[in-house]
Amino acid sequence: MTAAISILFDGLAYAMLLFIISVGLSVTMGLMGIVNLAHGAFAMAGGYATVTLMNGLGVPFIPALLGAFLVVALASVPIERLLYAPLYRRSELDQVLVTIGLVFMTIAAITFFYGPSPPSIEVPAFLAGQVDLGLRTVPAYRLFTIGLGVALILALWLGLERTLVGARIRAAVDNRDMAQAVGIRVDRLFVTVFALGSGLAAMGGGLAIEIVGISPTFAIQYLVFFLIVVAVGGLGSLRGAFVAAILLGVTDTAGKYLWPAGGGFFIYAAAVAILLLRPAGLFGREQAR
Amino acid sequence: MTAPDAAEVIAALRRRDGWHWAEALPWLAAIAFFLVLPDYAVLGTTILITILFALSLDLILGYAGIVTLGHAAYFGAGAYATGMLSAHLGWGEPLSGLAFGGAVAGALGLATGWVLLRYHGLTLLMLTLATAILLQQLANTAEPWTGGFDGLVGISIWPLLGMFENDLWGHTYYWYALAVLAFCFLLVRRLVHSPFGRTLVGIRENPLRMQAIGVPVHRRLVTAYALSAALAGIAGALFAQQAAFITLDVLSFARSGMVLIVLVLGGTGRLYGAFIGAAVYVALEDELARISPEFWEFGIGLVLVLVVLFFRGGLLGAADGLRHRLRRAGR
Numbered sequence: 001m002t003a004a005i006s007i008l009f010d011g012l013a014y015a016m017l018l019f020i021i022s023v024g025l026s027v028t029m030g031l032m033g034i035v036n037l038a039h040g041a042f043a044m045a046g047g048y049a050t051v052t053l054m055n056g057l058g059v060p061f062i063p064a065l066l067g068a069f070l071v072v073a074l075a076s077v078p079i080e081r082l083l084y085a086p087l088y089r090r091s092e093l094d095q096v097l098v099t100i101g102l103v104f105m106t107i108a109a110i111t112f113f114y115g116p117s118p119p120s121i122e123v124p125a126f127l128a129g130q131v132d133l134g135l136r137t138v139p140a141y142r143l144f145t146i147g148l149g150v151a152l153i154l155a156l157w158l159g160l161e162r163t164l165v166g167a168r169i170r171a172a173v174d175n176r177d178m179a180q181a182v183g184i185r186v187d188r189l190f191v192t193v194f195a196l197g198s199g200l201a202a203m204g205g206g207l208a209i210e211i212v213g214i215s216p217t218f219a220i221q222y223l224v225f226f227l228i229v230v231a232v233g234g235l236g237s238l239r240g241a242f243v244a245a246i247l248l249g250v251t252d253t254a255g256k257y258l259w260p261a262g263g264g265f266f267i268y269a270a271a272v273a274i275l276l277l278r279p280a281g282l283f284g285r286e287q288a289r
Numbered sequence: 290m291t292a293p294d295a296a297e298v299i300a301a302l303r304r305r306d307g308w309h310w311a312e313a314l315p316w317l318a319a320i321a322f323f324l325v326l327p328d329y330a331v332l333g334t335t336i337l338i339t340i341l342f343a344l345s346l347d348l349i350l351g352y353a354g355i356v357t358l359g360h361a362a363y364f365g366a367g368a369y370a371t372g373m374l375s376a377h378l379g380w381g382e383p384l385s386g387l388a389f390g391g392a393v394a395g396a397l398g399l400a401t402g403w404v405l406l407r408y409h410g411l412t413l414l415m416l417t418l419a420t421a422i423l424l425q426q427l428a429n430t431a432e433p434w435t436g437g438f439d440g441l442v443g444i445s446i447w448p449l450l451g452m453f454e455n456d457l458w459g460h461t462y463y464w465y466a467l468a469v470l471a472f473c474f475l476l477v478r479r480l481v482h483s484p485f486g487r488t489l490v491g492i493r494e495n496p497l498r499m500q501a502i503g504v505p506v507h508r509r510l511v512t513a514y515a516l517s518a519a520l521a522g523i524a525g526a527l528f529a530q531q532a533a534f535i536t537l538d539v540l541s542f543a544r545s546g547m548v549l550i551v552l553v554l555g556g557t558g559r560l561y562g563a564f565i566g567a568a569v570y571v572a573l574e575d576e577l578a579r580i581s582p583e584f585w586e587f588g589i590g591l592v593l594v595l596v597v598l599f600f601r602g603g604l605l606g607a608a609d610g611l612r613h614r615l616r617r618a619g620r
Contacts, residue, residue, distance in 0.1 A: 104593070105586075
């Protein structure tokens with residue numbers, strides 16, 4: 001029973017991390033249909049930005065997370081204009097190659113400036129200990145991550161469902177050409193969404209330091225998980241990304257607890273099975289091609 | 290405009306499919322490389338193996354238009370099949386080991402391709418990626434057979450044809466790899482210029498139309514995929530025989546990405562792109578990674594971005610463009 005609660009709790013914290021990082025990828029891929037393999041690199045850049053802000057400039061943890069969000073979100077705008085914009089009408093292969101190139105460059109730059117070993121940060125006292133929930137105590141940091149994830153999904157859901165910008169995004173994800181035809185500036189919308197998604201990934205990267213740890217290979221090592229969340233959830237679906245993140249986070253944690261030697265196997269087997277049965281993901285729409 | 294005469298069309302096709310003198314160049318270069326730099330035979334063998342691996346990818350990516358992020362699955366399957374045949378069953382005869390590696394990888398390609406090639410776009414990309422990682426995880430878990438994370442040891446390969454032991458400098462294996470590459474290349478070249486190869490190009494350009502004129506699209510794609518997997522498996526088997534030690538790295542995403550980069554760097558859909566791409570990539574990696582691994586990694590990333598954005602045909606495509614411009618200027 002205790003083990004089950006631990007698995008569920010750790011799994012949920014991991015799932016929220018996956019969600020925070022992947023949600024931007026899901027919306028950008030849904031909006032522009034671009035295969036962005038560099039998303040993990042944005043998350044990693046955010047993690048290292050957090051490290052620099054905290055260890056180098058002495059910024060406290062939570063402002064540092066917001067700082068990482070801002071830095072990466074702003075930096076992603078020229079990257080989108082210069083590298084991604086020429087790719088929208090190009091083949092998937094071209095998109096794969098350019099974004100892999102971007103990943104390599106980021107990994108090399110990070111290794112050059114920070115070295116290959118994982119950095120560490122000091123989290124504030126109120127996040128370092130355990131919290132008594134009545135039934136049992138849980139690590140405060142994981143509780144914080146889960147809380148942040150839940151708050152974000154609510155905020156994103158409200159933003160997407162209840163605001164004009166949200167309505168435009170939904171319209172463009174459903175049918176880009178039609179949205180353009182009724183006067184929505186899809187490319188301008190996309191820059192905003194791209195910056196927001198990259199910023200969220202960066203914040204996730206900062207959170208990840210204390211959960212899974214970051215190193216220069218983070219961008220490739222975890223990319224597969226982010227892509228699986230997006231593909232399994234369905235492109236451009238907020239709900240899909242959330243459900244897929246929980247499914248994968250809990251499955252992976254359970255697998256590693258129960259069968260440490262082969263536990264990594266389950267998550268990929270589950271992803272392949274889901275994609276074979278539902279090619280467009282759990283909540284995705286079959287697109288006419 | 291009149292419709293071209295049938296005889297003219299056939300003659301034009303013959304000309305395109307026939308041998309051109311320049312096609313002797315890579316082979317002459319391979320022989321010259323050995324004569325000039327015999328001490329680099331091991332590096333040369335690595336280049337030859339990489340060419341074969343990239344050539345196998347060209348068949349499905351360049352000709353049939355299948356984008357995959359998991360081609361290392363078949364390279365690794367071939368490597369492990371050959372390695373385990375020697376390490377566990379004690380069979381180290383090189384040529385049959387090579388054939389075994391190719392057959393296992395080909396069978397895997399047939400089975401996975403039959404299922405996966407029903408999907409398109411992002412789903413297909415994700416499925417190829419996940420399949421390769423699944424295989425890597427499986428190899429990691431099956432430690433008693435594969436050696437797991439520590440790698441497969443105890444591979445011992447007998448002398449080639451019962452006579453030629455691999456020497457300390459890797460001279461024998463250089464010629465061995467070159468012969469295997471030449472054999473596989475002739476096969477692929479014959480294939481892509483055959484009606485089968487033309488239908489692959491047709492499918493790449495417009496699968497719906499090919500279906501409409503009666504081409505069994507799925508079957509053609511699966512056949513090409515299985516053949517490509519078998520060739521990748523042979524490349525992996527060569528790798529295992531040369532190194533006599535393999536780790537999970539042969540199945541990694543990094544290797545799938547590497548072969549993609551090699552092919553794109555050289556130029557896709559033109560056979561010789563694999564040659565140029567592999568030679569440039571492996572030689573540069575050997576030189577630059579020794580000076581600074583970060584510099585190399587950054588450089589290859591930048592080159593990849595530039596090639597895709599500005600030189601879509603790769604190095605060979607850029608050379609073509611230059612030649613056309615020179616010819617026009619000369620007139």
